[in-house]
Amino acid sequence: MKLIKLALVASGVMFTLTGCINTELNASASNSTAPTTTNDPASIISELSAQQQLDVLVAQYYDESLTFSPISATYNGRSEFNDKFTAEISQHNRDKKAAFYKKYQQRLAYIDQAQLSGQALLSYEILNRDLALKLEGMQFPDYLLPINQMSGAHNTYAGFGSGQSAQPFKTPDDYLHFLTRSDGFIKWLASVEKSMAQGIELGVVLPKPLAQKLAPQFKAHVVTKAEDSLFWGPIKNLPESFSAQQKEDITAQYRELIMQRLVPAYNSMSQFLVEQYIPNSRETVGYSDLPNGKAWYEHKIKKNTTLSLSADEIHEIGLSEVSRILSEMKKVKETVGFKDDLAAFFIHLRDSDEFYFDTADELVAAYENVKKKIDARVPLLFDVAPKAPYVVKPVEAYRAQSAAGASYSSPAPDGSRPGIFYINTFNLKAQPKFLLETLSIHEAAPGHHFQIALQQEIEGLPNFRKFGGYTVFAEGWALYAESLGKELGLFTDPYMWYGRLSDEQLRAMRLVLDTGFHAKGWTRQQGIDYMLANSSMAKSDVVAEVERYIAWPGQALSYKLGQFKIQDLREYCKKELGDQFDIKAFHTQILIDGALPMPILEEKIKRWVKFQR
Template identity: 50%
Template sequence: MNKTLLALSVSLLLATQGCSDSAKTSESVNTSPAPVAEAIEQTASEQYLAMVDAFFNEQLKLEPIYATFVGVNDYNDQFGGALTDQYLTQRHQLNSRYFDEAKSIDVGQLSPALKLSYDMFVYDRNMELIGETYPERFLPINQFYSTVFTMVQLGTGESAQPFKTVEDYQHWISRLRGFIQWIELAQQRMDEGIASKVVLPKVLVERIIPQLDAQLVDSAQNSLFYSPINLLPDGFTAEQKANLTQQYTTVIDAELLPALKGLRDYIQQVYLPKSRASDGWWGLPNGKDWYQHLANSHTTTTLPVDEIHQIGLSEVARILSEMDKVREQVGFKGDLTAFFASLSSEPQYFFTDRQDLIDGYMTIKDQINEVLPQYFDVMPKADYIVKPVEAFREKSAAGASYESPAVDGSRPGIFYINTYNLKAQPKWGMTTLSLHEAAPGHHFQIAIKQELTDVPQFQRFQGYTAFEEGWALYAEYLGIEMGVFNDPYQYFGKLSDEMLRAMRLVVDTGLHAKGWSREQAIQYMKDNSPMAESDIVAEVERYMAIPGQALSYKVGQLTILRLRADAEKALGDKFDLKGFHDQLLTTGSLPMAVMEDKIANWIKAELAK
């Protein structure tokens, strides 16, 4: 499972109601022996719920960092096996055992809510087992998703790892030592990758080196991993503070920094010379089949990559036409290419101060919040804050991202803005970015699912990129109806972001299935958007590192829009937009096929009223 900060989640409000209501009815009405059919139904439900809870608990034990991020602190002292043979065996056994056990459940006796949950669970186990057949373990690090990044973020004391008690501080030292062991094992796995010709493209390896260099400070006190010592609670005694300071200093100076230097030297001296010249997955053994699996996994569809490529080309053409209409509306005299150049370079479209950019997003947050109740019955209890990307990762991080709130409510969601290059953050792109990353995009979908209580735990924290990113892109579309794109330049920003997602369908499949080069992909995006070149380069290299993931946005959005159109047509005057949004948000993340079934059932229920 993906253990990065971008790990997604799942849950259901309707599913919850269907499950809990049937249970209450059974308890209140059954004063005499229950009919056989009801007993079977209850038994099937109990069997399923017990199974998925047991799975989730075993998964947390196997993935202790994941457990920390979902708010379970039982394993905060553990790093996890990650790349070990034992871990890989245990992961396989976990998925195969529960995949087989699920088959023993009488699915026909489950409520509609639990049937959805069951379909999700079986889908996950099947995709995990298929994924095991490809040698992902040989690629343990890249410039975009990195265990090093995750550990730095945890170690700053400003993420999910708690630093409130002396025990918390000692737990982190133990986890840090597990990370040091991982560093050594990662090099062994990369050696296996070299032998198997499963290695990263050269340019991505070159990007990793300065990221590691940034961690190679001259002393523990200058390391980000020392940050918790600067945050020692006032309630600690002087002796406790002194002991922890000494322990952290020793571990960082004597163990961690040498390990990171060893990894950096290995990457530069051993791995870089063995990196590959090809930029796409097609250059790996069995790479095209592997890429088709990744495309299926990320989009939760069975769409052939060639079809996805064609959808992308069609969408790019449509959006270019819409952009040209905006150019005409604002009275720009040059052609669309000149309009792109103007929007990407003229000073009035950019902030010159980092804090002004952050403050601008806070203003947009207030504007959007005013109209949200008109479109949603269900909204998250947790708030979100706007925060700049940390300095240690800003050079290679995306332009914006979202981190979910703490499950226990102790920390709000975080809407990260990369302020490193203000020329990559145009004013006209701010509204759509806020809609996507914060409200009603990722913040709504992810926070709401975490706040659900009456569903199996795995549903609150497991997720599908196609759904979550598709929802966020749908949230951008919804901004039109919400009236937040009255300014044609902000509407152009919406089109620009949509263009990015459409281009991804073309470029990702081009890179990994059609033999495109990095340079060819960069040029295509330059020709079809006003994006800053630095953003384009980062985007293309991201696709090179995590193939298929970028396909999920547009595929997910198009699916949601199609389902909404189907519901509007079928229900006519009975269609309620808030109700449609409830159906999507209160069931968490769903594979596309499962979501289609759910909306179809909702339409039938509405028609029957």
């Protein structure tokens, strides 16, 4: 397997857009040789070529964007942001962000797009689209719903503070940086409470089941002893290289942080949720029930899918797919000799102990074994692979109850941390054995790990693309990767094939439920009943999924719609190239330029096909 070397692909290709690097400048802010310039567009135009102008602009855009997202900066290896936290929620800070987007939109307009090609043209198209979409989205009051049971900077902060995430705790300065970052977190949390209180006044609040799941996440950090706190983890693991005085001072500072500042902050938020927010949360669940909710949801669809599809169109696609996959499931039922109907087969799969592990350790070990099996077969369909390895780990206990069944965390850009395939061991009945192969493909190789780790390793890719992404591309790719299982020699066991169908059915049901909740007035219970009737998923898992779609409108649409687009592009290439079609080359083309909005990916692939003929 080889690394992506974009310069090799680019040789002699003027307009194929595959792997062309910008040789004039290195866009990386940490190793930039870009000519010094001012922010004056006229000055840039007079001094630099269009490609140089763009290289300077995207490097500056990325660096300035990190001031709005220091958490992302830490994940991306930019240590100078390790003492900073997300800015407080305020009109002033929203205005600053809008001005930032408009400034770069104006600067981008000065660059002559007609003079760009290769990666430069892709970067122009992506940034131009993204800036317009970000500004469009600022008309909607997302700030009134800053956290939910699934996500929020409060969970990221807890992960950092545990010492088990991207926040480093190797030097005395590292420990001091987290103390300073904690000051920012406490201010941010106070602004969250204030913003959510404003949401009560304006009728923009979370549905009650979501608010109820959110409250325990804060109560868990209200401890009576510092040693019982999640944030005591770094103190338990103080490096031996620290002097006795350093250990004593840091320990005292962390004890004060936890008991005098964090516990009161978490307790205040917990009381606010229980006493004020939950009683005023809403009984309805869809965005269509919020002020201007229809337009808000349409924006969520556009943002998450990058496609021009209506809620009604997506709903019908979902219904059709659910029906098709049910027919395939019936074939599996017949293959394994189950005599009763499909509903009874679902109950059999949910309730029979043979399909589940007895312990969390057995579950994690099984995924580690499947990892070895899949990794050995990936070269059958790919001639690129990331340098970064990945490991299998259980989801941390503090977030397991509300976390997804599985997830992926990208490796550190400098190689200091591998990619992580998280498997949730909280409820073993939500982790059937027949999901082993398909879930591993999706989250790890050749799914998320391949796509995300490769993106970080592409030479010459501007940082805003190296560390950016699109849900429809990432999740569409991972679901498409699942469809490669038989070509990789997997899914030979009928139950493992059922696992693949089960995962695909989950994504098809998401099209129905997401649009059902947010555009068609479905209730939470209606969604639960629909999933139970059309799958063998455990009820606890169904409830978590339903509440996820309610919390993240539009996100769940990305999987199936992204898979459809990639599959359509594969069929297009096969039809146009005939005997020249090479599946490894096609996969390289999908992955070689990082995540792209689907319309831009489609145009890129069509140009590649034209060049091949």
